[in-house]
Amino acid sequence: MLDSRHFIKRISIFVSIISIYLLVYLPVITHNYGFADDYSVTFTAHHHILSLLYMVVSSGRPVYALFNFVFSLTSDIADFRWVRLASVLGIATLAQIIATFFIEETDLPRSLSISAALLIGLMPAFQVYASWAVCAGYPWAAAIAVFSFCVLHRNQYGGWQVSLTSFILLTLAMMIYQPAAMMYWVIAAAVWVANDRPLPSCNRIVRTVSIMMAALLADFISEKILTHFVFHHYYTLSRTALTTNFMQKISWFISSPMRDSLNFISITASRTVSVIFGAFIFIGFCLFIFRSNNSRIMKAMLSFSLLPMAYLPNLIVDENWASYRTQSALSSLLILYAAVALFAWLRQFRMLRLAPAIALVAILSSTGVARNNVITEFVNPQTKELKLVSRYLKMHLDNLNGAKQIYIVPSHWQESLAPVVRYDEFGMPSSADQWVPKGMVWLLLKSEHEPTASKLSTAKVGPLSAAPKGSTVIDLSQALGSR
Structure with missing residues (x-):
């Protein structure tokens, strides 16, 4: 009986999620348009498929290269809508997994857990994924990465087989789109710092980090091997060449990706807004962590460390291009931190009863802004x-x-x-x-x-x-x- 109730609750959450996302993203399915690389990838897929595969593989995304075969089947601009539909379904699947995990693993009220997961799929990064056919694989990469962490966490006492399964899944996500694969850290944050439970053992944290490092290395090596031995040609792109100027990278990370992500649903990237939200999250998170009875200092250190980790693929390469599609994990992590901070503020002033109302207002306002962005920035101008x-x-x-x-x-x-x-x-x-x-x-x-x-x-x-x-x-x- 309990299992059936649990199943019904999950189904009801998924129905709510897919309903909201269809409301927001329906225009990308009902309108005929393409955007930018949709056209060039389709042309190349029909005329020079090997050069297309090489171009994508040289970016370290061999699995995503296989996805591009879809565009060789495209014969009309109207066909792009079905690819975009697959992207919207991927976003809904990701949000469902995250919502379930937040409910089970964090100390957040159920209303904040579900709303945080919903808001993740409404952020600018996911607006891009839904509106741009060539990005349709990215939300699925994020979902696979999240599932990779779930496998590791749910089988924490498992042996090398569990670690290997998690590594394979994470490497698969990485080979689709590296920035989206960093969603792995969002779920790690939910387990490590968004609750009052003791931290996992040092060995388990090291194993979790090691699997990510191994997946990054495997993706990097595969790019070098495939471009050289399969395509018999090799050149280094700025997006795959490793950086040497780490101080400049840190400065850029704070001034561009962090500023954008702290504006959450807005694409205006206001410095003032980012400072206000940053202060709200910082103080609220301090209230949450220092009221904790377990591992306060370690949790504080981990919460800060996870911010650059959520943007790691873009911090270790030469290229400085903070496009929204690279910010999916970083903005998602900040959504979780904002939810935790809000919970801490409400608890501090004994106003937790307001959580459902605030969650509802956040969802309604974000739904309106996201839908407006999709229509006015993609659908209408491209059409x-x-x-x-x-x-x-x-x-x-x-x-x-x-x-x-x-x-x-x-x-x-x-x-x-x-x-x-x-x-x-x-x-x-x-x-x-x-x-x-x-x-x-x-x-x-x-x-x-x-x-x-x-x-x-x-x-x-x-x-x-x-x-x-x-x-x-x-x-x-x-x-x-x-x-």
Whole structure:
């Protein structure tokens, strides 16, 4: 009887989670659009699949490279919606696992545990995952990483077989998308610092950390081996080259990723907001930890250490690019810390009865902001851009049919059709990236069954001033300007 009640409770939580996420992310499923790399990856998957695989493998993501075969089956822009649906389901699955774990492992009231898990899937990183088809594998990587920790934690007295299983799962997540695999640390924080229980033994903590380090090393080695021995070519990307300037990295971590993540649902990245939330979390977390009866100093040290650990793949490489899609684990960890801090504040002032109301307000407001971001920063501008480019191509179809050489001029990010542009994600015009226009034009023509689409395989992309004599120019900047 208890098991059936427990099962019904889990089902009810999942139904609530999927309902809220469908409310927020439904526009990415009902609208036909692509975004940026969706076009270039689809074009390359149809014409140069090996070069696509090499490009992804050289970023240390061989399993994600296999996922890209999905785009070789894409024949129409409308097909992207099904890939985005898979991403939304992945976000819901991740939130369900996290909600269950928070309820069982933290000292948070049930309302705060469920709302924290729900809020994680509404953060800007997950808005990007839901809105961008090429990111559809990322929430599943996060879910696999969380499950990896669950295997280790639920079988804490198991032998090497448990450690090996956890390592394989975490390495799999890492080979899909390294930043998402850092969700491992979010669940570790729930077990280690978000309750008043004694810390696990030193051996168990060391084993948990060692599995992460081993998975990172395995991913790094696989990238070197596969690019050299399978593709017989090797060059180092800034995103895979190890950094040597650690002080500069720490400064960058505080000023960019931490600032963004402390703004939570907002994409404005206000320094003032980050300082206010940072102070709220710091003081609240101190209230929580120092009221604890167990391992106060160690828990305080662990809670601080887990912040850079949640962003580790981006801190150990040369590249300094704090795009929101890299911040999923860091923002999720801060959501947990904020929930713990709120619990501590409410407990301090004997106002815990307000927790459900505050959780409800947080969910409702975040749902509204997330849905607005998805619509105004992805769905509407990308749909409009697609229509403008399609109209431009139809106006110049006769020229394209007779073209011997096609030359495409990209647009500029300042020609965005969205209210805000953040990184290469929110509000960014697809046609502004140098590698996107060819695939975008090709897929548009292919969707209309135009024979001209075959000519795009030899098309060149560059500034208008570099257009070869006698070539037929497709000026996407002019297309966006026609609005």
